[in-house]
Amino acid sequence: MRKVVAEVKIIPMGEVSVSKYIKRAIEIFKKYNLKVSPSAMGTVLEGDIDEILKAYKEAHTEILNYVDRVVSFLEIDERRDKENTIERKLKAIQVGD
Amino acid sequence: MRKVVAEVKIIPMGEVSVSKYIKRAIEIFKKYNLKVSPSAMGTVLEGDIDEILKAYKEAHTEILNYVDRVVSFLEIDERRDKENTIERKLKAIQVGD
Amino acid sequence: MRKVVAEVKIIPMGEVSVSKYIKRAIEIFKKYNLKVSPSAMGTVLEGDIDEILKAYKEAHTEILNYVDRVVSFLEIDERRDKENTIERKLKAIQVGD
Amino acid sequence: MRKVVAEVKIIPMGEVSVSKYIKRAIEIFKKYNLKVSPSAMGTVLEGDIDEILKAYKEAHTEILNYVDRVVSFLEIDERRDKENTIERKLKAIQVGD
Numbered sequence: 445m446r447k448v449v450a451e452v453k454i455i456p457m458g459e460v461s462v463s464k465y466i467k468r469a470i471e472i473f474k475k476y477n478l479k480v481s482p483s484a485m486g487t488v489l490e491g492d493i494d495e496i497l498k499a500y501k502e503a504h505t506e507i508l509n510y511v512d513r514v515v516s517f518l519e520i521d522e523r524r525d526k527e528n529t530i531e532r533k534l535k536a537i538q539v540g541d
Numbered sequence: 542m543r544k545v546v547a548e549v550k551i552i553p554m555g556e557v558s559v560s561k562y563i564k565r566a567i568e569i570f571k572k573y574n575l576k577v578s579p580s581a582m583g584t585v586l587e588g589d590i591d592e593i594l595k596a597y598k599e600a601h602t603e604i605l606n607y608v609d610r611v612v613s614f615l616e617i618d619e620r621r622d623k624e625n626t627i628e629r630k631l632k633a634i635q636v637g638d
Numbered sequence: 639m640r641k642v643v644a645e646v647k648i649i650p651m652g653e654v655s656v657s658k659y660i661k662r663a664i665e666i667f668k669k670y671n672l673k674v675s676p677s678a679m680g681t682v683l684e685g686d687i688d689e690i691l692k693a694y695k696e697a698h699t700e701i702l703n704y705v706d707r708v709v710s711f712l713e714i715d716e717r718r719d720k721e722n723t724i725e726r727k728l729k730a731i732q733v734g735d
Numbered sequence: 736m737r738k739v740v741a742e743v744k745i746i747p748m749g750e751v752s753v754s755k756y757i758k759r760a761i762e763i764f765k766k767y768n769l770k771v772s773p774s775a776m777g778t779v780l781e782g783d784i785d786e787i788l789k790a791y792k793e794a795h796t797e798i799l800n801y802v803d804r805v806v807s808f809l810e811i812d813e814r815r816d817k818e819n820t821i822e823r824k825l826k827a828i829q830v831g832d
Contacts, residue, residue, distance in 0.1 A: 450582075451583070460620070463630075463633035463634050467635075483582075483631075484587075484627040484631055485547075485585050485616060485618065486583075488580055488582050533582075534580075537579055538564075
């Protein structure tokens with residue numbers, strides 16, 4: 445297992461209000477063995493890189509069932525020198541620490 | 542004033558551990574009249590588009606004082622049909638609603 | 639003048655075919671003192687960082703005249719150790735060199 | 736086969752000059768059945784979505800052999816209403832047409 449932190453953004457083209465699609469994508473992410481942390485600009489995921497690639501592909505594919513075009517973004521942050529988790533990353537940037 | 546929701550990611554090239562730079566960027570964002578919401582993969586900002594452009598440029602420029610190269614990302618989400626806020630966006634994607 | 643290389647992506651929400659908006663954005667970029675190099679996934683720009691910020695804001699704002707929501711992306715690559723140009727970057731990655 | 740157009744960006748953390756790693760990633764992409772079109776800000780790929788996911792994972796993983804941390808980006812543009820190719824996308828945005 446290679447634990448990574450990632451962010452997914454999915455844009456259903458042709459729609460202005462996209463929250464129902466984002467909710468569907470988050471439901472899909474939650475079926476996987478991942479930490480799922482939605483932000484206002486994407487969904488942060490933590491877990492095995494292969495699980496994340498599968499979850500990303502499934503969510504992208506699912507949204508393409510509802511619209512004619514999907515543009516999606518996956519960002520992966522992986523490091524070998526220390527464990528990479530959402531919690532550690534947030535702790536490290538706490539201003540005032 | 543044109544209120545937008547944005548995300549900034551700043552990557553100081555040449556460094557593996559970047560949290561001290563991210564903390565510095567967040568300090569800069571907080572000097573502006575913006576809502577500042579750090580995530581594990583970037584910093585979400587809410588406020589006037591011009592304030593955000595200025596804050597982004599200042600943070601990018603500041604980090605370039607410490608390293609020889611900076612790669613940074615700004616994403617802006619602006620809509621005319623309804624007010625765009627971090628709070629509204631997060632509410633809209635609450636799974637189970 | 640601070641010369642940088644950048645990439646802009648502009649997504650007019652609510653539209654499936656977006657090329658006419660992208661063409662409009664490229665027209666705007668060309669009014670500025672920038673090198674403009676469209677790719678299939680965005681537009682690469684080279685020039686002064688302030689020109690690029692202005693061109694990006696004008697293109698984003700212009701597309702918002704046609705649709706109710708725009709999501710746009712700006713990436714800036716700036717370095718102090720050597721001159722950063724599109725030409726140098728492309729030369730440096732030529733496979734087989 | 737689901738043909739998509741994609742863009743990959745790979746950032747080897749801890750390095751300022753990254754072209755040798757980008758060259759290595761491009762070599763990997765070329766082993767796959769993909770069109771590979773490097774730009775100054777990333778590499779545009781065209782081909783089957785599964786090939787692209789595999790090529791992206793292999794390139795990300797390979798670069799992590801040389802550095803302690805990799806941040807990488809994959810963007811996928813997939814549409815059902817018409818064939819999506821690099822050539823068609825570039826043709827559609829030709830200013831002056």
